[in-house]
Amino acid sequence: MERFTFPSPPPSPAAEALRAEVRAFLAGALANRTPLERSESWNGFDRDFSRKMGARGWLGMTWPKRYGGHERSAFERYVIVEETLAAGAPVLAHWIGDRQSGPTLLKFGTEEQKQTVLPRIAAGEAVFCIGMSEPDSGSDLAATRTKAARVDEGWRITGTKIWTTNAHRSNYMILFCRTSGTPADRHAGTSQLLIDLENTPGMTVRPIIDLAGQHHFNEVHFEDALVPAGALIGTEGEGWHQVMSELAFERSGPERFLSSIQLIVELIRALQESESDAARLAIGRLTAHLIVLRRLSRGVAAMLEAGANPSLHAAIVKDVGSIFEQSVPEIARTLVEAEPDKASTSDFNAVLANILLNAPSWSLRGGTREILRGIIARGLGLR
Amino acid sequence: MSETASLLADAATRLFEEHLDEDAIRRAAKGAWLVDAWTAIEAMGLPLALLSEDRGGFGVDPSEALALLRVAGFYGCPLPVGETMLANRVLANAGLPLSDGAAAIVPAGAGAALSREGNRWRLAGTAARVPWSETIGTLLVETAGPEGRHVVRLAKGQWRTTETAANVAGHRRDTIAFDGVVDAVSPFNRDLLLGSAALGTILIAGALDRVLELTVDHVNERVQFGRALAKFQAVQHECAEIAGEVAAAGAAADIAADGLGRPADAARLAIASAKLRAGEAVGRAVGFAHQLHGAIGFTAEHRLHLFTTALWAWREEHRGHGYWAKLIGDAALAAGPDGFWPLVTEA
Numbered sequence: 191m192e193r194f195t196f197p198s199p200p201p202s203p204a205a206e207a208l209r210a211e212v213r214a215f216l217a218g219a220l221a222n223r224t225p226l227e228r229s230e231s232w233n234g235f236d237r238d239f240s241r242k243m244g245a246r247g248w249l250g251m252t253w254p255k256r257y258g259g260h261e262r263s264a265f266e267r268y269v270i271v272e273e274t275l276a277a278g279a280p281v282l283a284h285w286i287g288d289r290q291s292g293p294t295l296l297k298f299g300t301e302e303q304k305q306t307v308l309p310r311i312a313a314g315e316a317v318f319c320i321g322m323s324e325p326d327s328g329s330d331l332a333a334t335r336t337k338a339a340r341v342d343e344g345w346r347i348t349g350t351k352i353w354t355t356n357a358h359r360s361n362y363m364i365l366f367c368r369t370s371g372t373p374a375d376r377h378a379g380t381s382q383l384l385i386d387l388e389n390t391p392g393m394t395v396r397p398i399i400d401l402a403g404q405h406h407f408n409e410v411h412f413e414d415a416l417v418p419a420g421a422l423i424g425t426e427g428e429g430w431h432q433v434m435s436e437l438a439f440e441r442s443g444p445e446r447f448l449s450s451i452q453l454i455v456e457l458i459r460a461l462q463e464s465e466s467d468a469a470r471l472a473i474g475r476l477t478a479h480l481i482v483l484r485r486l487s488r489g490v491a492a493m494l495e496a497g498a499n500p501s502l503h504a505a506i507v508k509d510v511g512s513i514f515e516q517s518v519p520e521i522a523r524t525l526v527e528a529e530p531d532k533a534s535t536s537d538f539n540a541v542l543a544n545i546l547l548n549a550p551s552w553s554l555r556g557g558t559r560e561i562l563r564g565i566i567a568r569g570l571g572l573r
Numbered sequence: 574m575s576e577t578a579s580l581l582a583d584a585a586t587r588l589f590e591e592h593l594d595e596d597a598i599r600r601a602a603k604g605a606w607l608v609d610a611w612t613a614i615e616a617m618g619l620p621l622a623l624l625s626e627d628r629g630g631f632g633v634d635p636s637e638a639l640a641l642l643r644v645a646g647f648y649g650c651p652l653p654v655g656e657t658m659l660a661n662r663v664l665a666n667a668g669l670p671l672s673d674g675a676a677a678i679v680p681a682g683a684g685a686a687l688s689r690e691g692n693r694w695r696l697a698g699t700a701a702r703v704p705w706s707e708t709i710g711t712l713l714v715e716t717a718g719p720e721g722r723h724v725v726r727l728a729k730g731q732w733r734t735t736e737t738a739a740n741v742a743g744h745r746r747d748t749i750a751f752d753g754v755v756d757a758v759s760p761f762n763r764d765l766l767l768g769s770a771a772l773g774t775i776l777i778a779g780a781l782d783r784v785l786e787l788t789v790d791h792v793n794e795r796v797q798f799g800r801a802l803a804k805f806q807a808v809q810h811e812c813a814e815i816a817g818e819v820a821a822a823g824a825a826a827d828i829a830a831d832g833l834g835r836p837a838d839a840a841r842l843a844i845a846s847a848k849l850r851a852g853e854a855v856g857r858a859v860g861f862a863h864q865l866h867g868a869i870g871f872t873a874e875h876r877l878h879l880f881t882t883a884l885w886a887w888r889e890e891h892r893g894h895g896y897w898a899k900l901i902g903d904a905a906l907a908a909g910p911d912g913f914w915p916l917v918t919e920a
């Protein structure tokens with residue numbers, strides 16, 4: 191059996207220097223953000239904020255300068271990512287592009303795609319969404335039915351994507367679809383296309399309201415929608431390989447265990463005067479878990495920095511991380527008696543409500559717990 | 574890893590493979606001291622691993638030296654290798670003679686008092702749960718009293734065993750008493766409980782690596798319903814859960830190893846977190862491992878329990894969950910809502 195080891199993150203003075211800079215920036219930029227807003231975690235959307243991040247050189251940080259990047263290390267990027275999450279900054283407008291769409295284009299995209307799109311992501315201008323899931327293809331991504339047919343003018347797309355976070359306010363989507371054969375062919379015959387959401391006739395976006403009453407995700411319908419030939423990302427038929435690489439980026443970050451950090455902060459606030467030993471023990475335990483998860487996650491950053499494939503390690507961190515973040519509201523309710531209520535004037539009650547309402551999604555989005563465990567089991571040689 | 578470090582890891586693996594086979598571990602679980610294994614450990618120089626090269630160390634990073642302890646954990650090592658490594662480092666830094674054979678550590682707060690006696694010192698007190706008190710050659714006692722923090726080196730004959738006992742894995746843990754004038758005393762500015770907890774965390778991570786490996790091997794071999802257990806998804810997912818806990822314990826061990834190189838006050842929160850998390854990983858990983866082994870894993874004949882009982886013992890040694898959780902909880906509450914995240918990143 192191969193033993194999984196997570197590399198040790200080397201000390202990075204550059205990253206620590208950056209940390210102070212980001213904290214100072216966030217303290218100012220987020221001064222008026224309420225705890226409830228902060229508890230949105232990476233679901234807070236604010237194009238202005240993302241542009242400011244871009245202007246500071248904090249997006250596309252590891253990419254080559256010729257594509258608008260800054261050629262900094264994965265550890266420096268990690269600091270930006272974790273500090274913005276911990277502060278509850280509204281990062282969604284740049285999150286997906288910076289985390290996975292940009293890196294996918296960098297790795298597989300055409301020169302033209304890289305030159306036109308990457309600098310806009312790095313500037314905080316181009317918002318991305320992920321076109322993977324479909325009504326009949328959730329965990330079973332290889333069952334994708336959405337079809338792109340090659341025609342003289344480019345590609346004609348027919349099909350439906352669903353749960354597409356941000357589609358209603360994005361500039362681009364990376365679409366995973368079938369460019370030949372049928373769903374029975376599974377991985378073969380799939381490809382990725384870059385869809386310009388502002389210029390794709392035949393595409394419609396319909397909102398889906400989540401259980402918290404919010405509009406984050408959508409259904410995106412393609413009906414003979416036409417995109418140019420240059421929309422193909424990478425190699426036709428290599429979509430499966432490419433989308434797996436994209437998912438490794440998607441799963442690799444600290445957002446996979448920090449989703450409920452604002453509730454921990456409110457819990458500490460609520461318990462400031464408490465004499466309770468049970469409270470101390472519980473807070474101590476949560477803190478210990480967080481410190482160790484962060485170490486694991488920085489190990490994944492070290493793998494990214496070294497150019498290694500972190501899929502398996504990222505799956506482990508996401509699985510352990512989502513158990514942790516989902517445990518927080520369950521623990522909080524044993525320490526502070528409060529009815530969850532987003533409209534409450536008590537920050538604790540409001541944040542508790544928002545965390546409770548969103549927690550079920552954390553072990554679904556980005557690959558479910560069961561799918562991650564399948565990946566880990568494969569890594570253990572069990573399947 | 575440096576080339577020297579990987580050669581050392583290979584050498585340690587061969588050593589433990591040969592001297593800590595199942596038979597040896599079983600003897601230790603009945604309270605026996607493993608003479609041959611200890612001789613081999615000394616011959617390789619493991620007790621000096623944390624010293625600089627000119628004092629007999631291997632000339633590798635402390636974290637690389639501590640990786641050898643993780644290998645020891647993988648083999649369920651019942652001998653106080655880590656304690657002796659740490660004792661030697663403290664003794665060398667204090668300018669005192671190194672350990673004579675294996676060492677045990679009694680951290681401050683355990684019941685030892687150091688007092689002035691003329692221009693000499695007297696150490697008096699008792700200590701419980703001391704490993705193999707009748708076999709070890711040196712005892713390192715840490716005291717914290719009105720005179721400040723000190724370490725005292727006791728040689729064989731300066732303590733007596735008042736009660737013999739064992740931990741849940743069967744390894745000897747005795748009660749001892751000491752009372753006498755001592756000369757090998759040095760002021761001390763570190764923290765032996767913290768150091769011991771760090772070593773314990775590394776040992777736990779190593780043994781958990783083994784528990785995962787034993788479980789994966791078992792589910793691949795055992796056939797039920799015409800298939801290897803490994804082919805059942807429920808089994809795969811429980812193995813994946815073990816892997817997650819083992820990964821967490823491994824990260825905890827890395828944190829602990831780094832912590833040993835930092836000043837105690839800077840490392841306290843990190844090591845406390847590591848020890849706590851590794852202890853929790855034991856509960857979950859061992860639970861799944863026994864579940865997946867079925868009844869055979871519940872027998873004295875099967876080797877699984879040699880590792881799981883050791884893990885149950887080790888996670889309570891050098892203080893258990895409550896002690897460390899309270900220490901961390903106090904720090905987090907003192908940091909307050911605004912200081913919490915900086916506390917986490919500085920740990």
Ligand SMILES: Cc1cc2nc3c(=O)[nH]c(=O)nc-3n(C[C@H](O)[C@H](O)[C@H](O)COP(=O)(O)OP(=O)(O)OC[C@H]3O[C@@H](n4cnc5c(N)ncnc54)[C@H](O)[C@@H]3O)c2cc1C
Nearest residue numbers: 320321322323328329353354355551554555556557558560
């Ligand atoms: C908040 C949120 C945002 C999202 N954003 C996006 C987005 O932007 N773009 C996008 O493409 N998708 C997005 N998704 C969709 C997400 O990727 C899917 O929800 C996920 O892949 C699971 O698919 P499903 O919902 O169809 O569930 P299903 O696949 O139907 O699964 C239902 C349950 O069955 C289990 N299950 C399924 N197959 C197996 C199996 N083989 N073995 C064991 N158990 C199994 C699953 O683990 C799960 O517990 C989002 C989802 C959420 C909740």
